[in-house]
Amino acid sequence: MTYELRPHTADVAVAATGADLGETFAAVADGLAAATCDDIPETGERFSLSVRAEGLEALLFDYLDRLIYERDVRGVLPVANEATVREDDGEWVVEASARGVPFADVTARDVKAVTYSEMRIEEREKPRSPGDGESGLSRATGEAGADRTEPGDGRPEADDGGWEAYVVLDV
């Protein structure tokens, strides 16, 4: 899983990739953390959350919104995100966890909100690996560390199939 912070005149955009939807969602969430804080320490306890929505874009929107809410209410920065995404009875569900770094341990900027503006979630051209099921059930391990790269003009560097997402954050 990778993410890049992309230029946007007023705000910040995150472009992310993952082998599956869960990895991709978690990579966007790690991008959200990176837009908030440059140096992330190894402190904090993990917490879990679950979000359900009517579609994939709505699910990504609500997932990131929930992380921002948890950030403000718990007083922690959610990092090292892990997520699984599945379809359930016509809706989409993300089961996720994050490590909540106490605000006291970081110097962080406020990201106000997630936006739908220019949002994309797309399956990349190369077929997904045989291990991935048809349901989209997947698992990502955020602790492995995301690869933060400098802004580029093209798509994220890795191009080995899987999923990609693009989200503009209001800062």
Add this chain to the structure above:
Amino acid sequence: MTTREFDGIQLERVREFVWEIPREGDMRVPARVLASEALLEEIGEDRTLQQLKNAAHLPGIAGHAICMPDGHQGYGFPVGGVGATDTETGCISPGSVGYDINCGVRMMKTNLVYDDIRGHEEELVEALFANVPSGLGGGGVVDGDRATVEAVLERGVDWALEAGWAVEDDLEHCEDEGYRPDADPSAVSQKAKDRGKNQLGSLGSGNHFLEVQRVTDVYRDDVADAYGLEPDQVVVLIHCGSRGLGHQTCTDYLRKIEKRHGDLLAQLPDKELAAAPAGSELADQYYGAMCACINFAWVNRQVIMHRVRQVFERVFDRSWESMEMQLLYDVAHNIAKKEVHRVDGEERELYVHRKGATRAFPAGHPEVPAAYRDVGQPIIIPGSMGAGSYVLRGGEASMDLTFGSTAHGAGRLMSRTQAKNEFWGETVQDELREGDHVYVKAQSGATVAEEAPGVYKDVDEVVRVSDALGIGDRVARTYPVCNIKG
């Protein structure tokens, strides 16, 4: 006819500083950009013009979708955008107000002059930074609970008056006296209230800041007299909004409207423009919730302003009353208000969406506070840390050209990611202090880099266009002395 084209979008010059994108496709009205040639070049560089065209698709939009001289790309609706939609046949669009509901600016006057604070800058900037929460997780000046949040949402600055964070004079010099009677706290979600209760009296981060400034120029003596501004005077500018409470409210209603009014959404070119039809339950609920958030933001700025008075008392060892620390005015940047405007000879009630735009009502308008009705509403245009800010007054042409609106700032030119590549925060701070005698303190160097003077458009040019069009007339200019940011 002079025309310009940017990425296939053609603009026709209507007259000096007025450019029009003709109606095409499903646009309901033409779009207009108010800009000089130089500003238009910058506006044309990103997706601002496409976003403006998209805004012209909103149902019931009247006249034109309009981009102010400081316009730039945002999400959905461009920043610097004005769109007025009919309150009976149109719609209201949370994304076209923005997440930071009633993000705005207020200016407080003092009777101090620059010489009074020279030599105290370091102490002042440290004291302000220590006493006004900023950044993420810094808490608020007020340790709010559920009852406090409810009262603030319901009553606006009147709550601050009762709680000892305001005086009567503050209410008289704030738009709507710091209170929106249409506020409906029950329409604000518990999630939003949870986020807001620890943030009352906090700047946040991004482009929000608190600045001690000195007046450097006065352009209209009679109006400056009415505003109580004179050269060398020290003033304080506060820029922030409704914090997490407002952000969550916009998010909540964007999603509710998406789910319930998908048919209308399908007609719009950008999901972020999602709108509730006028007269619908969600339109009324959102308007009530937004007005409650407006109250919250006014109180947020009021509490910060009163805390600044206390900081000045400590630093200068005098009462704030003896320093005549009085509110000049408070203007909202992200807001939709029901206002009556004349469109094609007919008076209509409209939701005037101003996203990164400032109300600019001229002299004589009944909604201008009595204190300023003879000269026009004060408008505060914050510039960058290196360029200074302006005070304007509502211009005579604003009602005809812009639904009573003008610019809200310098307008960003460069992305935050690029800014961090091009500027180093500590260097920017050193240069401002050594070269310009501007003392900056921020939560991180990255924030200073992202807000470096070089990332903004030329505020002088923005104000020149506003003044020349007669939508907001120059009154005075200020220059920073101390700046704190999140």
